[in-house]
Structure formats: C-alpha cells, structure tokens
Amino acid sequence: MDGTTGSGSTGExxxxxxxxxxxxxxxxxxxxxxxxxxxxxxxxxxxPDGGGGVLSLRxxxxxxxxxxxxxxxxxxxxFHGVVRHRRLDGTLFFGELSVGPSGSGVSIWVRxxxxxxxxxxxHDCLLALLRTARESPSPAELxxxxxxxxxxxxxxxxxxxxxxxxxxxxxxxxxxxxxxLGEDVREAVWTVAGEVIAARAPLCLxxxxxxxxxxxxxxxxxxxxxxxxxxxxxxxDLGALVVWASGGAGHDEADGALLGTLAPLVGEALRRGxxxxxRQGDLRAKTxxxxxxxxxxxxxxxxxxxxxxxxxxxxxxxxxxxxxELFGRRLLLELAPPAERTHLARLLAFPPREPFETALxxxxxxxxxxxxxxxxxxxxxxxxxxxxxxxxxxxVRSARTDWLTSLPNRRSTEDALAREWERLRRRSGAFxxxxxxxxxxxxxxxLSVVMIDIDDFSxxxxxxxxxxxxxxxxxxxxxxxxxxxxxxxxxxxxxxxFLAILPETDDVGALAVAERLRHAVExxxxxxxxxxxxxxxxxxxxxxxxxxxxxxxxTEARPAGATAQGLVRRADAALYAAKAAGKNRVAPxxxxxxxxx
Numbered sequence: 320m321d322g323t324t325g326s327g328s329t330g331e332x333x334x335x336x337x338x339x340x341x342x343x344x345x346x347x348x349x350x351x352x353x354x355x356x357x358x359x360x361x362x363x364x365x366x367p368d369g370g371g372g373v374l375s376l377r378x379x380x381x382x383x384x385x386x387x388x389x390x391x392x393x394x395x396x397x398f399h400g401v402v403r404h405r406r407l408d409g410t411l412f413f414g415e416l417s418v419g420p421s422g423s424g425v426s427i428w429v430r431x432x433x434x435x436x437x438x439x440x441x442h443d444c445l446l447a448l449l450r451t452a453r454e455s456p457s458p459a460e461l462x463x464x465x466x467x468x469x470x471x472x473x474x475x476x477x478x479x480x481x482x483x484x485x486x487x488x489x490x491x492x493x494x495x496x497x498x499x500l501g502e503d504v505r506e507a508v509w510t511v512a513g514e515v516i517a518a519r520a521p522l523c524l525x526x527x528x529x530x531x532x533x534x535x536x537x538x539x540x541x542x543x544x545x546x547x548x549x550x551x552x553x554x555x556d557l558g559a560l561v562v563w564a565s566g567g568a569g570h571d572e573a574d575g576a577l578l579g580t581l582a583p584l585v586g587e588a589l590r591r592g593x594x595x596x597x598r599q600g601d602l603r604a605k606t607x608x609x610x611x612x613x614x615x616x617x618x619x620x621x622x623x624x625x626x627x628x629x630x631x632x633x634x635x636x637x638x639x640x641x642x643x644e645l646f647g648r649r650l651l652l653e654l655a656p657p658a659e660r661t662h663l664a665r666l667l668a669f670p671p672r673e674p675f676e677t678a679l680x681x682x683x684x685x686x687x688x689x690x691x692x693x694x695x696x697x698x699x700x701x702x703x704x705x706x707x708x709x710x711x712x713x714x715v716r717s718a719r720t721d722w723l724t725s726l727p728n729r730r731s732t733e734d735a736l737a738r739e740w741e742r743l744r745r746r747s748g749a750f751x752x753x754x755x756x757x758x759x760x761x762x763x764x765x766l767s768v769v770m771i772d773i774d775d776f777s778x779x780x781x782x783x784x785x786x787x788x789x790x791x792x793x794x795x796x797x798x799x800x801x802x803x804x805x806x807x808x809x810x811x812x813x814x815x816x817f818l819a820i821l822p823e824t825d826d827v828g829a830l831a832v833a834e835r836l837r838h839a840v841e842x843x844x845x846x847x848x849x850x851x852x853x854x855x856x857x858x859x860x861x862x863x864x865x866x867x868x869x870x871x872x873x874t875e876a877r878p879a880g881a882t883a884q885g886l887v888r889r890a891d892a893a894l895y896a897a898k899a900a901g902k903n904r905v906a907p908x909x910x911x912x913x914x915x916x
Contacts, residue, residue: 343429346421351376351394354424363414363431365406376427380416381405383474383569395420401432403573411573415786430786433573437580461592462494465560465585472581473549473574474564477504481512482558482589490516490558493589507540507548508561515550515559521579523570524548525563551578553586560585618689618708625650625667628703637689637708639681651706656680670695670704676711688715721811723789724796732810732818739766739822740883747878765876767829769819770890771799771836774867774902776815783864791866795840802839803832818887826874826907833870833905840868841903867903869894874908 343363345356353374356366364379381403382388389402398418403411413436417428466478479500482493492508500508515522524540525547540548547569549562560582564570618634620627627645635641638654651667652660659677666675670693679687690709695702719731727735746763773779773795780788792815799809799817809819819836821829843866871893875886889908897906 343431345376345427345429346424347376347394347427348424349393349395351390351425353427356427360427360429363406363412363429364404365408365410367407376418379404379406381411383571383574390418394418394425397425401436403571404429411571413573417784437577461585461588463496465581465588466494466496469560469562469578469581472577473562474547474570475562476546476565477561477563479508479512479561480553480558480585480589481508481516481561482553483516483556493558503543504563507543507546507563510540511548511550511561511563512559515552515561516556519552521551521575521582522549523572523575524550525569549575549578551575551582553589554583555586555590557586557589618710620651620706620708622651622667622704622706623702625652627651627654634708637687637710638679639683654679656686667693667704674707674709676715679708688712724793724811726796726800726817727808727810729811729813732808732812732820735808735810736768736818736820736883736887739820740878740886742766742822743875744878747876763876764823765825765874766878766886767821767824767826767832767872767874768886768890769821769829769833769836770812770871770873770887770894771809771817771819771868772870772894772898773815774869774898779866787864791864794843795866795868798839798843799836802836807832818890824874825876826872829872829874830905830907833872837868837870837903837905840866869897869902870905871895871897872905872907 343357343360345353345360347353353376356374360366364374366374376394377388377390380388380390383403389398389400391398397420398416400416401413402416404414404416405411412431413433415430415432418425420426462480465480466475469475469478477496477500479495480493481490483490490512492505495508511522511524525545543563543565546563546565549570551560552558553560560578562570562578618637619631620634621629626647627649628647630638630642630645635645638645640654652663655663656678657680663677666677674690674692676688676690679689681687688711690711692707694705694707696705719728719734720726721728743763743766773791776788779791796809796811796817799819803809803819803821806823807819807821809817812818819832821832824832871890873886873889873893875881893906893908896909897904900906
C-alpha cells in the first residue's frame with residue numbers, strides 16, 4: 320500500500336508535515352481504506368515495514384464481541400470517542416479516535432489511552448474499596464461495591480467471588496449476584512475459579528469472536544451454553560473473581576486484562592477485611608491492652624493522663640519520632656498541629672464511639688492526616704486510653720485535590736478561604752465587637768481574593784479539541800501557581816475558573832499580583848499545534864497556542880459586617896466587568912461594592 324508508507328502523490332504532503340509529529344495520523348477514503356499514514360500510526364498498529372497490505376479503518380476498530388462496529392456509516396459523518404483497536408499482531412488497545420471529513424475522504428487521529436483508562440478504573444476502584452473496607456470490612460458490604468464497579472466497565476450478567484482460606488485451604492463461594500445460582504451456573508463458577516487459581520492468571524472463555532465471527536478461544540464451561548466467562552485471581556492465594564455475561568454481549572482480551580488489574584484490589588480489600596475481623600476477634604478474647612500492643616500492624620499509643628506511656632513501632636514510624644522523645648515526656652496533643660489541638664482535646668476528654676480524623680505534625684513541618692479511634696481501658700493500676708491510628712493522607716489528598724490540574728479543588732479552596740477569613744476576623748477584633756466590647760474593629764492588613772477565568776475557553780476546546788484544552792488547563796494552573804507567593808493559594812473553582820487567595824494583601828498589592836498573573840499567562844507560549852495542509856496544497860503551518868485570562872479583584876479589611884462568600888461574589892462581579900471591557904485585563908471591585916460588603 321503506497322499511501323501507507325507516505326509515498327506517492329497522495330501521501331507526500333502529509334508525510335512531510337506529520338512523519339515526525341509523534342501523533343498517530345492517517346488519511347483514508349470514504350470507505351475507510353487507508354491511503355496514507357505516518358510512522359506513529361504504523362507503529363501504534365504494528366504495521367510491518369512492508370506495509371501490511373491494504374488496511375481499512377473498519378478492520379482496525381472493533382466492537383465488543385457480539386456487538387456491531389462503533390463507527391458510523393458513512394465515515395464522512397465523523398466520529399470521536401474511545402474504542403477498541405486491534406493491531407495487526409492481534410493484540411487490543413483502547414484508543415481515543417477522531418474521524419472527520421477531509422476532501423473526498425476522511426482524516427484519522429488516534430491516541431492510545433489504555434493506560435489512562437486502566438489507571439482511572441484502578442483509582443475509582445481503590446477509593447471505593449478502601450472507603451468500604453474502612454467503614455465496614457464485612458464481605459456483605461464489600462462485594463456489592465466491587466460488583467457495581469466491575470459492572471460499569473464490563474458486561475456482567477453475573478458476578479461471583481470464590482475465596483480460598485490460606486489457613487484451612489478451604490474454597491467457598493463468598494458472594495454471588497444473583498444471590499441464588501442454578502446448579503449448572505454454580506458448577507461453571509467452580510470450574511472457572513479452579514482454573515484461575517491454578518494458573519494464577521486471568522482467563523477468558525466462551526463466545527467471542529470479532530464482529531460476529533466464530534471465536535477462536537476455548538469454549539466456556541459445559542451446561543451454560545452461549546455465555547462468555549472471565550476470571551482473575553484475587554492475589555496472594557485469596558481466591559478468584561468470576562464474571563459472566565449472556566444474551567450476545569461477550570468479553571475479549573482487553574476485558575480480561577482490565578479484570579486482572581481490578582481483581583487484586585478486591586483481594587486486598589478482602590484481606591484487609593479478614594485482618595480486621597481477626598483483630599476484633601482477638602480483642603474479644605484477650606484484654607484490650609494486651610491485644611493492642613500485640614498487633615504490630617496497627618499504629619497504637621497508650622495514654623495516661625494525656626501523656627504517651629507506650630507506642631508500637633507502627634506509631635513511632637507514623638509520627639517519625641523515637642521512644643526516648645515520646646514516652647512520659649509528651650502529651651498526645653503535642654503531636655497534633657496547633658490548629659487541631661483544641662478539637663482533639665475535646666475528643667480526648669469525651670472519646671467518641673466512632674473513629675474521627677485529625678492530623679500529626681511531623682518534625683519537618685509537614686502534616687500527616689490520620690484517622691484515630693480512642694478507647695478507655697480500666698486496669699488495676701488506673702485508667703488508660705488506647706489511641707489507634709490509620710494513615711489516610713493519600714485518601715484525604717485525593718479527595719481535596721483537583722485531578723486534572725493538581726491544584727486544591729473547590730472544597731479545599733473554600734476551606735482555605737474560611738480559615739483566612741477567621742484569621743482576618745480575629746486580627747480585626749470582630750469577635751469582641753460582636754460582644755459589644757469594642758466601639759469599632761481594629762484596622763488590619765486586608766484579605767484579598769482574585770477570581771480568574773480563561774478567555775474564550777469553549778472556543779479553544781471547539782477549535783483544538785478537549786485533550787488540548789485539558790493540557791492548557793494544566794499549563795495555566797502551573798503558571799498561576801508559580802507566579803504567586805508561598806503564602807498565597809490558588810485553587811480550581813470550577814471549569815476554567817480559578818480563585819487566588821492573598822492573605823494580608825491590600826487592594827493596591829492585590830491589583831499588582833493580579834496584573835502579574837495576567838502577564839505570566841499571556842507571556843507563556845504553549846506548544847505548536849500542527850494543522851492539516853490547506854486545500855490548495857500549500858505547506859502545513861504550526862499554530863502557536865497562547866492563552867489569556869481576565870481577572871476580578873476584591874479586598875476586605877473590615878469583616879464585621881461582611882462574609883467570605885460576599886468577598887468572592889464581589890471578585891466575580893469584577894471579573895465580569897473585565898470580560899465586558901474586552902478580556903485579558905484586570906478589574907477591581909467597584910468602591911460601592913466594597914462599602915456594601
């Protein structure tokens with residue numbers, strides 16, 4: 320296929336423009352027959368050096384077994400989405416595909432998103448399972464969550480977990496959906512699970528094939544004809560997870576790989592649940608103090624009158640301290656950040672029945688988020704308290720960080736604004752003023768906020784694509800963060816909006832900071848985006864992507880009659896004024912808005 324190698328009259332102009340672009344690009348006629356492709360496209364689909372014969376997009380893009388091709392008829396209608404691609408060596412990958420009309424044919428853009436899709440699925444699964452295992456580690460709560468997660472990603476008429484007890488070597492059905500299985504289905508589950516446990520690898524059986532063609536894989540278990548089966552090990556000799564589907568929807572190798580990634584997370588949650596259940600059983604069988612100190616897998620601290628009298632190795636590692644620094648010399652309150660101590664003191668005085676979240680202040684000044692449970696133990700020589708810690712730093716950061724830009728998300732930014740507002744109120748004497756102890760609030764260094772919005776973001780997305788839009792958001796976030804002081808904070812407020820919080824900054828300083836942010840974004844060149852050559856056959860051109868922002872600034876120095884929400888609304892109104900005045904500029908909140916608070 321001459322066009323595939325970039326030679327010939329059809330392929331020469333694109334070859335010159337895109338052969339080294341690093342983006343998988345191709346041109347095809349209206350039927351999907353590929354007439355030209357660059358090196359990245361051929362490498363992605365593993366086209367041999369000889370050209371691989373006549374290639375068709377409809378052969379490279381496949382639907383799930385038993386389902387039609389996702390591509391439209393005709394291709395000139397255009398398409399954009401994530402679909403399965405089959406390489407010439409038979410392997411599958413998930414690709415973000417964009418097909419659009421180009422002259423009498425179509426242009427094709429492909430990006431391998433297999434790892435992104437797998438990483439996103441693992442992230443969602445891990446968070447859900449960890450949350451469930453923490454709140455209720457019993458299989459009755461854990462496995463329905465796993466079933467719902469898998470059902471969103473794969474065809475799953477049925478779902479079963481077969482457990483292997485490492486102590487007794489007994490194999491039992493821990494969970495199934497539907498709850499009651501017929502004898503034929505039950506036997507099939509045992510058969511698939513047995514093979515998975517023996518092979519310690521994912522297994523795909525039953526109907527499949529490509530576009531309705533007969534499947535070359537092994538048939539499924541006898542007694543359940545027409546069903547497609549997937550199995551994957553839970554890991555560490557814990558058992559197997561089995562999924563099956565009927566009614567025409569099948570599975571393929573990509574599904575098996577995905578289930579093989581998620582199944583160990585279910586197994587880890589199962590192991591955690593078993594460990595927790597075993598620990599609770601030991602607590603009922605022994606005295607609470609001996610049980611706690613013998614469990615080296617938990618971070619445990621023993622307190623007398625608030626002082627630390629003992630701690631296991633896990634607790635010492637968690638607090639990054641030594642027994643000599645801790646035992647008998649420090650209160651538990653001293654391990655917490657100053658802002659947490661008042662709240663923690665109330666909880667220590669009246670320990671709640673449920674675990675609660677607090678933090679540890681590490682020697683380097685960092686903060687470690689922990690979940691703590693406290694219980695009182697009455698011993699002959701007095702009353703002790705046991706504090707059990709779990710490190711939840713990763714979960715807390717994930718819940719408070721915007722996944723796209725790595726900036727604080729809306730909730731985290733609102734919390735930071737609330738803290739700075741309370742600091743402003745304390746400095747200004749607003750609390751004593753509210754009790755009638757002062758005639759007026761004290762003058763203090765104000766608090767300022769800057770509302771930032773990317774100009775023409777929707778047009779940017781329409782013109783360059785959502786993937787480029789995401790990259791632009793990440794880049795803008797990096798520029799904004801690098802242009803601020805270490806004491807300032809910028810978070811993603813929503814969509815293409817950001818909010819910067821400037822503590823102890825007056826209106827003049829806030830306007831200067833906002834102008835610095837505006838100039839930093841405008842001066843930052845993103846990357847060159849190659850375009851397809853023009854219809855007249857001219858050379859392709861690179862577009863230097865630049866972004867501008869509009870900013871609204873609001874300042875408050877007398878918070879007694881105002882609110883943090885009102886401060887943000889004023890900055891938002893100023894932002895709209897900047898937009899109306901022509902964009903790519905800074906606008907302060909009007910004086911009458913400042914006085915109204």
